[in-house]
Amino acid sequence: MDLKKPVTDPKVLEAIHIMRANNTPETRSQMVHAVMQGRFLAPVHIEPEPQTDENGCAVLTPDATVGFHMLPTKDGQRFLLAFTDWDELKKWKPAGKQQVLTIGFDEYSRVILRPDSVAAGFVINPFGVNVSFNKNFLASVQAQKGLSATSAVTQQTTIPSGTSVKLGQPQKRPDAMLQAVSAFLAERDSVRAAYLGLIEMENQTHYLIAVDLEGDCSGIFEGIAAVAKPYLGGVALDMVTLENSLGKEAAKQINPFYQKNE
Template sequence: MSEMKMENSRVPAEKIFNPDLKEAIVTMQEDNSKENVDKMITEVVKAKFILPAKVVPTTQAVTENGQTVMKQATQVQFRLLENQKKEKFFGLFTDTEELFKWQDTQNAQKVVTDFDSISQMVMDPHSGVVGFVINPFGKSVTFPKPMIISIKQQKDFNTLNKDLFKPGEQIKIGEPKDYPIDLMATLINHFSTEPNVNVAFLRMMEHSDKKSFLVVVDFIGDMKKIFDAIKETAQPYLTEDVDIVVMPVTMDLARNAINGVEPFYRKEQ
């Protein structure tokens, strides 16, 4: 059987088993408490998965300074699932035993992937895919696109902000005493040129004797790139006493912070 490995994957498909994830799925299906659901999601984020694929050799023409070089390349075509609504999903498998339950996959080429890679593929607006299904021919779990985006953004935020909050510290969120009109106007102007930001809210956050403007955004795309641009835009309006924290709307803290609050920016339809 031929095999292709995706970025950061060095484990052969035949050595992918995911016993902890399979156990977490069974436990969650028997008792879908928040604790069990969270445990299952944690295992999904940690897991390696198998995707059946077809790797097709292609030829590319690369032209630089008027000179064209023909190069060999490969194109990966993934086999997709389709529901009754004709919506398409990636099928992810915890092991080859689950993979081979799908007809005609015994001789398929296999791609080893992880949550980060597959979430980027699902979020690609050109993919035409609305989610993924783990073990679709066994004890399956379906992750629709909005949930994948939420999990991915929470994971990325926690990775980029490991030292933002101390365990057990008190966090206060409310309205700014004086709204930073100039900052808000500058951010609105910035967002008007940033197609990936849909909505933005402004709050005031205090923790560990620190004050920060809390900008909560509904967005799609590369979190680090988008958030760094927001912070850079806001920099002239910050002081030693007040800095800025940018947070995705998918975080529980962010959702609570903007409950009942009107956004200061909303992308025009």
């Protein structure tokens, strides 16, 4: 980042203040849009410490590691920090040298949604406006972005009559994919549970996700496909509801990887 350039994001703060003064679906949407377009100061620890070039930009070595500072909550969750300006950052750490990166919504999402991440989300100006975005919300937004970026529409899988299908479970669970899908499903009130199987038909092996839901599956399969895509590794993904005979069989044989919290 440019160490000489001041960092401020007045549009984000303006949108937050407008939303706080008049909390409506429209002002919330405008606030989220502003945050998605914004850039924030993220306190980090970089090892080895980077040097600065003649332009004042930090230069990281190829073997550098970056760790993000987090703020714990009373219930034990930990949130990455996002500051709109240096004054807000100094409310967290008023003195001493502080390493920072300037990153945006998507970068926060990628860090938080990693399989090995312990972060529950990120919080903007925790000692000021104190607006947080949790992991489930970030997963939902990324799923919708993935959906809008593709023209393909994923529909419920239909197995042709007479096709021989063998249902089992993957020897190695795709845990990263299941975590991403679970985070997406947690934002969908209509979904009660989901099951992961492995089906073999016509000499091909596919993942199968069977979804127990109430009502229409519109948007559910598209969202699952969007968040699962980066983790498929070339394996096809089929999806069914429990109204499908294959879905019913999956629910009988397999423990759910996702269940709705009642």
